[in-house]
Amino acid sequence: MQIPSYIPQIIYIIAAILIIVGLKRLSSPATARVGNQIAAVGVALALAITILNSEIQDYLWIGVGVVIGGIAGYIMARRVQMTAMPQMVALFNGMGGGAAALVSASEYLHSQTVPGTSENFAVLLTTLLGLIIGSLSIAGSVVAFGKLQGLISGRPITYGGQQVVNGILAVVIVGFSLYLLFLQTNSVPAFVAIAAAALILGVAVVLPIGGADMPVVISLLNSFTGLAVAMTGFVLNNPVLIISGTLVGASGTLLTQLMSKAMNRSLANVLFGAFGSAGGPAAAGVAGGAAAVPLRETSAEDAGTLLAYSRSVIVVPGYGLAVAQAQQTVRELAEVLEKRGVDVRYAIHPVAGRMPGHMNVLLAEANVPYTQLKEMDEINSEFPQADVALVIGANDVTNPAARTNPQSPIFGMPILNVDQAQNIIVIKRGRGTGFAGIENDLFANPKTMMLFGDAKDALSRLVSAVKAA
């Protein structure tokens, strides 16, 4: 059956509206889930009508590809632990970027077989942009995934002449692109060289970035993929692709800025910070000074008694809590404390966990009441009135050096004022430094008691101690 050509166009418009409305709903907590579903329906609608497109002649490989990709994506999405969410998003993002790059490559190679089509400047330009941005995105995402998954060291990896190498790669990309655009449009080797250089550059740019900054990088790469997808929309002259890709590109850029702001870093600082030498000696100096102060260790029994007889406790959860899968246990501890009449609240730093909002997801999964979760600005003034601040596997976000020590690499980052509480209990796996690799003055504070051990284990010992008190 021949469908009139305007029908798909109308459905594309409806799909675009659904995606925009879905995105709008996604940005408010009450409507977020419905928003995601609306966007999914919009995308599904656009995909369904594309299948009927008369340009598609060969369905076999599409079918096989959709089945394989769909099953793999579904299983990964269902099985992934909530703690591993950042690397999951990185991986899915890389897949999208890779797809956009492959589409651009196919378009270019296809145009080589049809004489006269590659002479169009605008098509070639957007094809190249799709290829370059998509390649950067997949390569960068894979490195980000590797870092967060622990396959590659989370520490910044730097080597001499790094900027020179990156500069050369950029020159290769721009140079061959100009060559294709203005001198010789039909050159597959030049096209391949651009793709290879963009892939290497993606790896090279992300490698020197520390694991703590990965969420910002993933968000940036997410908006890159969006742009690459928009470029394929230009090439294929498809408005839905342009709209969806650009929406993600624009909102992703804004989100990246919001995230950087939450960490009080500029985007440039996140991306190129590792090249500066300022962090090195200053961090070493802080480390040397703090190491001299002995830390005060405590037992679960003592800490449990202190908690049991206090009036108000503020729990400060960090990534260590999530790694140990201790969300349920912390809720249990809060419940036994509440039974004794202790007021328990949670102080959530904007970047607690590994991504902004990550900790809220993790605690929600453990059925911690929403009303007890307090954002940083809301709770910071209440620390002086709290009898105990219980820090669980959080480090850098509690480091008072961010307020007091201009030499510290994290100086200026908004932190939770844990040091102002009457007593501080820190549950920590070992004596090492946090993700940023710097010593925490909080641990040397005379009010601080250290409870070393796995967060889950330490918390269940605290639960028993509180029950016994």
Add this chain to the structure above:
Amino acid sequence: MTIDVLLVSLTIFMLAVFVGTEVISKVPATLHTPLMSGTNAIHGIVLMAAMLVAGLAGKGILLTVLGFLAVVLATGNVVGGFVVTDRMLEMFKKKPQAGK
């Protein structure tokens, strides 16, 4: 692509830039992670483009392979992205009930 078509595409692109930034301008930090994941799923719509290039008739083995890989990656992105976002947001829904 004629100049007219290009201009229409550019217009759509510009408007989408403004819509994209306006629509999420007031997002609370709590939702940053799900929003990143949700927008990540939306760009999985690249599957449209992947299907269009994979479905072209009379192409060589290389293009078949590239198109097939593009379809696999894009489908993984769109399916996995929406499912994982839904899983995250499902937990947000529980909160008010748990609080009562």
